[in-house]
Amino acid sequence: MSFASRGSLRSFFNALLSFVYPPLCLSCQRLLEHGGDRVCPDCWNSIRAATRESPLFAETAEKLVASGVVDELVSLYVFEKEGVFQAVVHNLKYAGVQELGLELGRRLGKSFVENGICANAIIPVPLHRRKLRERGYNQAELIARGVSEVSKIPVRCDLVRRRKYTKTQTVLTLEERRENMEQAFEVASIRTSEVRDKKFVLIDDVITTGSTIIACAAVLRASGAVGVIGASAALAE
């Protein structure tokens, strides 16, 4: 079979596929107008914004800054149980819908530009290599790539490593989370000269207690980083 006819066969099957399985919004299940989207504009617009004036934003920023290793917080949404953001992040982390990470990143990147955020590099909070193997990708890295596309700040995944295979944070108490996080990260020893005197943005999908970002920022500071901004697609209570 020629290359051209194979291509037209593929587009025929794609048309058939979208007839049998029309592209539906992952959250409200309505038919999507733009085939490339995974979530409809109404659903995106319905996600509660984490405005800088909101108590959740202020409390989270205060916690991060109080650690002495994070200078500032940038975040977009509020994680609400059963809400649209939960559906987005669930599909991103557990259903392999990687485009959602890039889309969240592009949205977050716009607020980087609006807030005049400058840094030498964006570092996604690393996954342990075992978890990376299980999932196949790091959702925080996808978000970082989207932010980078808009902000033009490069992404570096080779500077910080996850040392320990940490337990799922959601089942732990606050104190256990802190213990779990201690010594979870390290700056790659051959990269310390690239960290010294530099400013970084650390990105995670959701910031809850801030302990992950703080633990990660602490190792960057210990290697001589002069500034660390904490950023996430959403904040959770």
Ligand SMILES: [Zn+2]
């Ligand atoms: Zn929708």
